[in-house]
Amino acid sequence: MGRKLHFFGWDRPVQESAVEFLVSDKDSGLIDLSADLVIVPTQHSGRRLSDRLALLAAVKQTAVLPGLIVSPRYLLTQACKTSRISGKTQSLSLWIDVLLSTDLSRFPILFSSPPANKDFSWAMSIGRHLLSIQSELGDNGYTIQDLCTLDHDMFEEEKRWNELAALAELFFNRVHEAGLAEANQTQREAISRLTLPPEIKRIVMIAVPDPTPLAVTALEHLSTVLPVDICVHAPSSMADYFDDWGRPRSDKWHNFETDIASENITLAGKTVDQADAVATMVLGKDAVLRLQDTAIGAADELVIPQLKTLFARNEVATFSPQGEPLSNHPLFLLITSLSDILSRPQFEAYARLLRNPYILDYLTKSIDNFSVTKLMHDLDRIQGQFMPYRFSDVTRVLKKGLYPGSDLQNALTKVEKWISQFSGADTCQTVRSVLAEIFSVRELSITNESDRLFRDVSEFIISTLDELDSPVIKSLNVPAYGIMDLLLLAMQTQSYYPDRHGAELDLLGWLELPWEDAPNLIITGMNDGCVPASIVGDLFLPEKLRRFLGLKTNDQRFARDAYLLTAICESRRHTGDVKIIVGKTNDAGDILKPSRLLFLCDDSSLSERASRLFRPMESMGEIAPREIDWKLVADSSINVPETISVTALRDYLICPYRFYLKRILHMKEVGNRKRELDPSEFGSLCHYALERFGRDEEIRDSTDEQLIADFLADQLNKRVRETFGSAPPVLVSIQTESIRQRLEHAARIQAGLRSAGWRIAEVEKSISCREPWSTNIMITAKCDRIDINDNSGNIRIYDYKTSDQKRCPVKAHMATLSNSAEVPDFIRFESRGRSYRWMDLQLPLYFLMLYGEYRDNVECGYFNLPKAVGDTGIAIWDDFDPALIELAATCAEGITSAVKDKRFWPPAAHVEYDEYSRILLGDALAFASSPVPTVK
Amino acid sequence: MVSEVYNHEVISASAGSGKTFQLTNRYLNLVLARNINPEAIIALTFSRKAASEIFDTIIDRLALGTRSSAAARLLGCQIRVPDLNEGDCIRCLRTLLSCLHKNRIGTYDSFFIWILRTFAWEFGVTGNFRIVDPLMAAVKVQDVLNGLFQRGRNLDDAHREFVEIFKRATFGRQEKALSNLLSSFVENYHHIYLDSPNRENWGSVNTIWPDGCESLVVEFDIENEIASLKAQILDDSVSKKEREAWETFLFEVEAFSPYTQIAPGLRYLLEKLVPKLDDLKAGSAELKINRETRVLSSKACQHLYNLVTHIVGICLRTQIQKTCGIREIIQRFETRYNIDARCAGELTFSDVQTLLDPADTGVGNCLPLSQKPGAADRLYIDYRLDSRFEHWLLDEFQDTSTLQWRIIENLIDEVVQDTSGARTFFYVGDLKQAIHGWRGGDWKLFEDVADKYNHDGVEQIKRIPLAESYRSCQPVIDTVNMVFEPESLATIRGPALRRWERNWRRHTTTVHDKSGYATLLRVPRESGARSADHSRARWQILAETIKKLPFERNDLSVAVLVKTNRTGSSLTSFLRVNGVSAIWEGDLRISDNPVVTAFVSLIKISQHPGDSMAEKHLRMTPFSSVMTRCFAGYDQLVVSLNKDIHAGGFSYLIEKWITLLEKEINITRFGRRRIDELLAAARKFDASGSRSSLDFIEYIERYTTTELTDPTSVRVMTMHKSKGLGFDVVLLPDLQDKSVLTSSRPIDLAVRKSKGAESRTEWVLAMPLKTISNADPVLKDYIERHNDDYCYEELCLFYVAMTRAKRGLYMITTASAQRSQAVYPATLLEHALEHRSDAIDAQSDQSEMIRVFETGDPDWHHDLPEIENAERPEPAPAKKMSPESPGRLARNLKRITPSGVEDITINAGKLFSLNSTFSAELGISVHELFQHITWLDDTDTVGLVSMWAQDCTVSDAVKSAVRGEFENAIRSPAFRKLLAKPERDTDLWREQRFEIVLNNEYVSGCFDRVSFARGSGPTGVEQAEIIDYKTDNINPDTDLAAAKKKYRPQLELYRKVIAKITDLPAKKISCKLAFTKTGTVVEI
């Protein structure tokens, strides 16, 4: 019985010595360690040890019966095995309950500024924090309440701790009321009664540099009944540097000189530069280390993704034993989406859920002829057109039958059915049954890795749900979204482990490195704060208090890591090499500092190393000349349209290539987060009301401003209600109000017009024209309004304009042109001795198309409804030159024949509003190529 | 020379005099002369880069000091520590390095975050808040705005109210695109609101016009006024043109309302009348209309005065309405933002400051920070920060904002008030480099803070000016002196000039050993040319000048400094086209190239397949062939994209598609870089957890990058960005685009602050048009001051630009137009430098460019040492590669478990079904019970079950099911036989784990039960029997064959393991499945 300290020496990898130590007293044959409890620092090191043992067995043509290989935490779990302790999630729920049900003003110091929103998620955050304090104290055998009984001199925030203790008291009461035991307290009490399984006859703790005080207590207790071997990965000459439990002594390691050659330490810029530095060492022709003999570690885990990318590009498979956080698994996303609907039951959340691949898979398999793309497109269409907010808005819209053949209704009904289940009593059961239904269409094969991972994750979800389903939590009446939050949180703190397929390259974390036996090692991210980690300042446990309580201090972390680094280097001194890479900044741009451990060297190296590791590192490199990887290549097998609208002609005038994208290819962006009417919808609403007005034979002859305004407002409101229901989106309401204001002013103008004898003759008149040109492409248009003056018999053709500023018809149609400008002939024209180019053909073409009906005394112009409503009014094209009609016709012919010949090139260099700027990058000439070879 | 080091010092350090150097001097002095522990010193600056530079410099200088006693002495001299030796330096260096983690040289932001983290609960946030980067924050703001626009079930009051407020905020304007408008309100005004949320400060008549505002009180009968005026003014003497002008004016005045824009006809005369307001009021004024001067009668004056007052009144009332509306909108936003973002633990840097603000703004704690324990209305920080700062060093102090100062003010107060002499305060900056006003920097603090402590004749803070440059050579310094002497600046605004004069000191330099050159080149003004043509002409000269510099031969840093990003990027392209290798050092969007935009489209269709723009766009790119080659149809493509995004994030999708794309085309080096940046961005985004393609695209479109620096290229950057840097050669071709006299940007929201170190917002007002505000004394005064500040900052910027030059300074301007009133930096240069040098060649060869001024040696670069052929330090020779070892391949094997080889499929839905837990627990418990059985005959099964029931923690339902199943099984004859005690000597394993290597795979597993019959086999075993308990629900009559098939691979593996261990032939090892539900046993 009793404890014995063994020194392995550090001239070889720790697991070699460990295996030797473990099997030393075994005869040949089966390696039977089943009576051993082997304690190693991490799960990974346990696996490493088993591997080594298995390899040894392989050499001996046999197997290993491994006994228990565990991390120190096992001792605590074992101690509490028979108690009904409150699990993590349960404790958290209880904390949340305490925090939410307690009047915070009872704790004026602790919560001197109460949260703006004392809600579940606040309580969850605070609860987590409290739990972490409890567990940190618990590892050392303290509870929060204990602290209040301590010597007060050292204890500067006594009052605050008293409050904290009072709060903790409430929590403890809650735990006990629930018939449970609090984990930390129980551990502390149970640890001295700890028993191991009867078959265990010996305890071996190997290279564990920092067992928690509670674990040491356990071992102390166990050493009275079993032999306990403590193995240290260091030579016995270093015995002074360790305490009785193999822990590095902090006073000793502070000045220890770790022997690392300065040239093995490299400074690199960002994480990507660190990865590049690794690449130089192990890949390519100048490599200094053979990759297969080299392990790669990352003291800063943020370097790992870069390393993964690096090696993936070089076709080296990698493996991270740290696993992946469960929150990266798609199941997590599914549950998140479900939970979002519960906390914000809005269309957006439904849409997100419907876009989840699992849901789409379910729908595909459970609805006949289901199309994923159609469903997603329908979601966008409904969003774009109706901006639904609640689920009920969607139902209302769908009832109109606007989406014939859509599966949206079907899909939404299924989702809604699930969601409605949540309003029932039991959230956990509901989650299970909903997931059971969603996945009922999916078969898992045990031999398939992703299926296996799916199962692992599911199992974790189920076990968490079981914990949440306990009577304790049920009694707390946690709302459904709260249960979901707790589930998601539990998932976030858990990892899942993809398979190792064979010889992948491990990307190891710092604590895994001591158990790595590759001859060469590259350690990246060797920065202070990562190794050694340090805590400077804390909400509750600053260093001063930690030291007083005997919790782990910065000094201890330093000592441990100094020792580990030394052991890592020493075990390769004769057989391999250690290269260290230090980062200058992280990807967020924070400046990093080299690890303090790197300065455990003699005076002469110190200053050289210091000035080398503290210097500016700019990302220097060869600049890549700006090249364009490709130009957009268009399809030339397009069909020429049979009709073109007058508005489309304007598009051509603005830019032929963009005309091609818009009017020929019909490229249109959807799926933006629309929350208001776009300008064209805004205009349409105005137009709509005015059209109704123009068609109503009674009202249109009114000269009563108010009556007209009321009529227009009425039409407007009706239309808005039809589209958006009784509660339109706020912005649409404001827009509606803005339209109403504009219409009110239009009503004033209209009343004036009518009084002046102007009578509406026609509105929204469809007109078209094929003559006189020969392209067979018909030009079409809708003329907003034609008035006849009762007194003079004069005619006026109007177009309503709802742009921000009032517009002038002349400026809108033509622009002066300098001679040098390159414009196709049909776009330029001469009028009254000056050169112009067409900007729009609308009004002249209206003249032309209406020529049969309205020939004499015709004027044209705009009915402006601008945002400065005082400026509402008529803008007539003064002294309109009838020659323009002919000129415009020529231009229109030019455009139609260009379209017919598929001439869409060259594009305009600059357009005022470019809806294709995203893909043309503002420069169509540079980023696109002519759709068809230019026809002369 | 060792001079005194004062306890509290402020250094105003001119450009190049080494602000960082001064700060590190101070730091080193504290540690080396006063033996101060580095932990007790806090040094704050603005950028992370600057912080790192300070620390690097400290370490570097110390390290240098360890090299020789001369070096140590030199250092000692610089930092005013006599007799410094190498030993001191090495000791100090070691101390510094051993407490890296406690070192507090950093940014204000990091210091504030640190405090907030350690006092989170006190500030009403939780401790695990995250700092979100500005891009994510922008996405969040949109999210909060979305929340604001949600509608309730009905058109509820809140909704209606919002509509009303919005109407107020856009008073008189029926806006169409509201969403952007709202975003811009929030973007531009949120911080103003946070600084001063009180209703009384926003558009409040009494605060803005404490002496009353005439336009707002008086009311007139406008029709009357107009009629009387007409009578006064429109007599026969009036020309037709003038009459027209007056009539339009009067017509517009009458029609004028909050709902109309100021029409040109109104503006024309208004702009003439407003400057004459005082005259009008006094009753005698002259007006110039159409080049004719008209003398107004006193009556006409009165009426005109009234009309102007009337118009101004309307405008002011409108603006007041708007101001209140805007405030309410922001208030609503803020309430929601506080809950959705801050309370949810997502904070931006500015949120952190807002929370720490000791002034009462409605957020945060309002308690000032303190290092004195025990004060009730203070937050005592030292204990929780594990720190005790005795010495404060603040860098670039002219850029400090009032908010930042408010947060630390009390801490500094305590330092300065400490009489023990053990605590010190030091700040450094240059009031001539105050160019950060646009982002909150308030240079007035620089003086105000010193004034605050130096009152009543006591100089607590010693002011030390430094005007000696370590950077620039004599000709550059001479030129700077000539240009920036107050006498040269006579044309600028008076207050700005006076301010400059106060801070100006003639510069000297220590750089005497290097030659240098400064020149001003002037391009003649071509009449009729536009300003773009002028820039072209200057750029041409610029390119020629650069080409003459000995780039390749010498290690020369050359920078072209410009004012705006827009100029910078187009100038860079211009230089490249003209054969100069140039790099633009501004931000570039990563979506500036076809590869990234195509990826954006690809990601778009993954969740929005109906986006025909994205889809057709892809079909116009090389992605098109990937799409047709690898996917059966659009549906399949979309499903696959969406799946990949959900499974591995956007970064995963991008990596995968790059590989696919590379099979189609060779991506250029540039495209490759952008892809790498896209990937980096994607990784950051993925970490946020969102898998929404829209969010991602929004993020990517805002994401920017910078070009790599390359020593052989010209660096083009903005003057703002050049601050703090120095270059061998600086070229300034962009000194002409904005006048320094008046701010060219209209003021949207005027924010009036009070004076002094405790400056607070007095009032906020949405400013009317300039014509109108000029009519109001208060607003006019505001604009004047604003323009003074603007002018001063422009001057600073110009100063910063010129002082970046070490050896060569080339300034290129266009001759100013005759009669131009505008004052550009170029004008100042001309004014100061023309006729100041004699060696001028009037015409240079290549163009009509004129060398207006030069000083120094035009061939200064001939004395530059040539770079020797790239002698890079070879990397240390690597150790010989060790002889080939089996390597990783032999160590890292695949790891399998026997239960993982079962050839079965299960329904995923069943995993979640309600009884899955029940069956899992049942399975485990049954196994556990059987594990206790050695031989059935010897076992007290009743006792066993009750013991088990006592110990285990499963639910009662499970317990009773287990009991039933167990008892049922052990009653079955097959089980009785299976577990009966054999006659021969037998070893038994129960629940035995094993590890073994089989076929190059690690197999680890666990046998339920194996019995070994002892005998004469090679290992003393004659036969073995493997038993595996199964708790499946099977029907023994129908399912056995299927079950056997299912479990065969597993049991075969067991058999192999036992064979390996015992050396028995396979036939000597029997494998049995024991089904506990039915008590059936089958042999495999």
Ligand code: SF4
């Ligand atoms: S001016 Fe220079 S120092 Fe100041 S923030 Fe900009 S880049 Fe940094």
